Amino acid sequence: MTVTARHQGLSPSAITQAILLLVALTVPLWGGAYWIHVGALLWYYAILAASWTLLAGFAGQFSFAHLMFAALGGYASALIVLHLGMAWLPLAIVAGVVLAMVIGALIGFMVLRLSGPYLALFTLAISEVVRMILIAEESVTRGSLGLQVPRFFKGDSDIPYYYLGLGLLVAALVLMGYLLRTRTGLFLRAIREDEGATQASGVNTTRYKILVFVITSGIAAVAGIYYAHFIGILTPNMMILPEMGIIIAMSVIGGIESLPGAVVGAAIVYLLSELLRDYGEMRFVLLGLALILVQRFARNGLFSLVERPGKSRPGKRPQAQPGPTPEKSHAN
């Protein structure tokens, strides 16, 4: 059931997505500087949440190291630009993405035998080691003070960043959406459901597990590079565990098995946390509570409730519940 590719016509979901995109495109026309800035940051989170969704939600590789790739990309690009000058920016971007993809491949290879909590622990440990290196090697990274990174565009306006971020997000979504509609997408979901059975059916699961790590690491690195040259300062704090918690919450609240869901989840979590800024830490209390409640009572996230009202996936295996719910594709 979950491994059926969905043929997309002009479904309600596609129309919703088109409307959302139109709204997003017009924000700089009516929103003030503040909302443009918030939007530009939202795209950073949305790219990360969506790529983490592909890794964890679709391929079943629950990783805590996702922000590490964003940090690796950002730091690599920033260091090259700082040492060689802005003229080398294209090289810096490519180097950042390639570095993240190589490390992603390496991690994908290392975790081939690990699953579930072991994989989570492993990626947590590796991410913490990298964070400690970034803090400790002050002569290169300036430690907790952070690197001053030259911005992409001249001037103070955030509008170019807003559209750049939106463009990157759409590109990432199109790429990942395409991937999921190919056989590779089916294999990834099959690995999530039952790796042993997938291997037994002749799928080279090794290859696809490494592939999904490489792709999602590269996308995370793009987000990290965008963030570095937009915010202008890069600290190891961008990859602390609570930040990773925000990405996970976005994905889970939106729906861990849906790319548009991850974007909607990112918007809900990030915009709410901006609106509730005056309430300080209370926002994160609500975030934790929402994470638990959504996971407990709406396994497929809030987006699925909107998309198919009343038909949110009951979360049971289909054979465990014959009859009442007609079998539907929930592969989106």
Next chain:
Amino acid sequence: MSYFSLLTINGLVIGLIFALTAAGLTLIFSVLRVVNFSHGALYMMGGYASYYAIRYLGLPPIGGVVAAMIALFFFGILFEILIMRPVYTDEVERKDEYAIIVTFGLTILLSNLAIVVFGPFSKSPPPFLDGTLILGPVILPYDRLIAAVVAVVLLGVTTWFLARTTLGQALDAVSQSRESAAVIGINPRRMYTIAFGLGSALAGGAGALIAPIFALSPSMGDLPVVQAFIIIVIGGMGSVGGSIVGGILLGLAQSWGVGYLPDPNRALAYTQAFGAILLIITLLFRPTGLFGRIHLRLE
């Protein structure tokens, strides 16, 4: 030599408290087969529970530890009943992922709630006993000595409970095979609830013990939980004995590491990294750990 014994004693004391934290984590893992990512937050709650019990109920500091363990036991039971149920019913497909997300969500909730309720600044509970023991080259504050002794007692009681009592053996039976345990009349659901409560109580006890030594703060559980993860992987997931050995090993390694590395700044920054690297290596080459019980290997 005296410097060495000083480092060793300190490492041993801290290692025993690490072991106590890890024992709770490993108990939950062995029975429920999930890693409790909220263990550090429960540890932090234990510290605060003890602090407020001492302050407002007028308990002696040791009484605070007991109060923290009781409070966390009931909190653990409540959370297990309300939230952990889907792990062993057919409600969710990927139970590992479900458990990671809800326990991680609990961490976000509790650690931020602690900032709101208790304030971001650290608090210091009263010491168990003032003064310092000086025995030749060994210099040890009584606080640490008492914490270590209580940790040994609690670890001893836990080991005895699991090996010798009917309830402990029932927990062990469920950890070995849910189906077989159910066949001989053990209710696995009740065992899950009890295991989560006991594990939370051990986390709370460890937090209460460490509170007078270091200070209380909402983020005090962040480091110990990573160390507890490392210990249960090194010691073998699900083995309480393994977590004791692993805890002491990690305590000693850290104490010696910080004591002997040149460039103290960098040594301090990398202290935790050594543990994490140890975890990575262990997972790569021996995912069941040193004393791992083979039936607890995940499929």
